[in-house]
Every structure is written in C-alpha cells, then in structure tokens.
Amino acid sequence: MSDLLVIGYPDEDTATQAAQTIEELTDELLIQPDAVAVIVRESDGRFRVQTNHHVVGAATTWGMLWGLLFGFLFFVPVLGVAFGAALGGLTGLIDRSLVNREFAERVRDLVQPGTSALFLMVEHVPSDKVIAALSRYGGTVLRSSLDSKAEAELQEALTGKRS
Template structure:
C-alpha cells in the first residue's frame, strides 16, 4: 500500500528545499518515492508545479496522475491537459480513491497564496530517519492511503487494462 503524503510550508521556497532532501534520502534508500511533486502558490494565487517521478511497474504515468490530482484539488489543468470524457472518468476514479474529501479539503486549506507543499507517493520509508532528516524544514503533514486496488485501478485508467 502506498501513501500519498502532502507537507505544507508557510512560504514559497521550503517545499523545493525539502524535495532536494527527499532526493538525497531516496539515493540513500531511506525513502523510496514512486513520485514527487512540489506545488507553489505564489502571492497572487497562481499555482506552479514541478514533478519528479520514477518509472513504476505497469508504466504508470505519474505526470498525468499529478495533473489530474492537482486539477481535482485546485481546479487547475496541468501539462496542457483538457478534461475530455475519458479524463473526466479518471478524475472520478481519483476522487473515489483513497484521496478522501477531508484530505482534499485540508490540502486546499493548506495551500494559501504565498505557500508551498511537497507531495510524495511513497511505498517504502524508514520513518525515523526520514522524519529526522525532514523535521528541520517544519511544515504540516497530511497523509492519505492508496490501497493496492486503488493503485491498480488508477494505472488501468491511465494506461488501459494491460497496465495491471
């Protein structure tokens, strides 16, 4: 089972610094992220997204996942994606997944203008070492579980049934 983790920061730059630390922790196998994204909401309220994702079994398109998730959370299209009928159905799957309404609302509330957040999809983590390494950045941690069934369904929706 994977966890979707969002860590919110009270400024626009800390999430990117924390992402650098996550990449170091990944190299040391302390955190094994499937996907990492940083989202910044500037003082004018505009969102800026940076992603860094690793290939996973079944060829899941994490870039598309982030785009759809952030579209759902913040009503912003990413990577030039338009919401056609197929993408609308996929948005419904994400909305019905382990990303519950309370988590969605908490993330929306956390990302006020002038703030940033680090998003991770993590399957394996050495918790004590990761917490120690990331604790000096501060932040507010939100977490939502993605069951194996949910991950499979999302992969199938992103790439068809052969992704299972």
C-alpha cells in the same frame, strides 16, 4: 497499499528544499517514492508545479497523475493532457479513492497564497532517518491512503495494463 503524503510549508521555498532532501535520500536508498511533486502558490494566487516526471507506462507519466490531482484539488485546469477514457477514469479514481472530500479541503486550506507543499506518493512509510531529515523543515503533514484495489486501478489507468 500506497499513501499520498502532503507536507505544507508557510512559505514558497521550503517545499522545494524538502524535495531536494528527498532526492538525496532516494539516492541513498533511504526512501523510494513512486512520485514526488512540489506545488508553490505564489502570493498572487498563481500555482507553480514541479514534478519528477518519470515514465510509468507507454507515454504516461506520474506527471499526468499530478496534473489531474492538482486540477481536482485546486481547480487548476490541466493543460496539455488529452482526456481519453483512461484519464477520465483516473479523475474518478482520484475523486473516490485517493482524495476524499475532507482530505481535499484540508489540502486546499493548507496551500494558500504565499505557501508551498511537498507531495509524495509512497508505498512504505518513511523511515526514522527520512522523518528526521525532513523534520528540520517543519511543516504540516497530511496523509491519504490508497487501498490495494484502488492502487491496482490506478496502475491500470496509468499503464494500460492490469497488475
């Protein structure tokens, strides 16, 4: 089972700092996130997104998933992504399995102009050391779980292969 963790911060810079801490903890093998993204909502309401973009299958990246997820959550158009059957399936999967309506509304409420959020896709709950390292930044934590069936569908949609 995978979890989507969202940690919201009341300013535009803290999520980026927290993501750097996650990268350091990953290097130390204290956490192994599948994917990491930072979204900043600037004071004028525009969004800025940074992802780790590692490849999970033939030319498909977690970056695409983040793009679809952020498009779904914030109604930000997904530019540069061709919508084929697999990506259409991803959108449906996001809608029905990963992000229920209540969770989506909570994330939208969290990411207001002048704020930022760290998004982590993880298979294992972070250890106490990870939580302690991130606690210095404060923030509001939201969590959504992806059950095993939905996780297999996501993997198939991202890679084109059954797991």
